[in-house]
Amino acid sequence: MDPVPLFREGVAAVVRRTPGLHWLGATGHLHTAVRLHERLRPDVLLVDSVLDPQGHLATLLVETDPGLAVVSLVREPHRTAKYVRAALAAGVRGLVPRTGEIAEILLAITRSHQDRVYLDPTLAPLAAGFTPAAEAGSRRALSRREYEVLQLIADGLENQAVANELYVSVETVRTHVKNILRKLRARDRTHAVSLAYQAGLLTGNLRA
Known part of the structure; x- marks a missing residue:
């Protein structure tokens, strides 16, 4: 899920030609993302951090589909400990800079799905001291x-x-x-x- 059509098309093209990966669809809107998830049930969902800055979409989808691996494409303003911790507490499984190389984004996709967690090395220090139970306990997700x-x-x-x-x-x-x-x-x-x-x-x- 990304607000920029050109970026969506670029990622789609790369995923389609990557063995073992299958592209199901894309959107730039929250409501459509929920509908697409309900219809297609993907294993991995890429979300631009600007569209889900507090992890509400991730929480909503993971609540009904615990197997879903949400990967956040982190924009520069969100490269903060506050955002990274909130994203992890919301159920995001992978975090990678949106400006990263395509190989890094593909690695985030596969590792988040296979290992259930992936933090890009440049973002990992921001999660230092993160306690999932404590963070999640303060969230009140909507069904x-x-x-x-x-x-x-x-x-x-x-x-x-x-x-x-x-x-x-x-x-x-x-x-x-x-x-x-x-x-x-x-x-x-x-x-x-x-x-x-x-x-x-x-x-x-x-x-x-």
């Missing part, structure tokens, strides 16, 4: 259904409309909304949507 409800709320739908869209009861929607508010520590629905956009959990073109 896939809560994420869907949040998207519909962001689109302006009220509870009844959300219920109709998801084919569930209004009471079920209310329960999901309560959970969303609790997990995001939001005062109300509007505040929850605002926090979600700020955190990168929602983007302005989710319906693309």
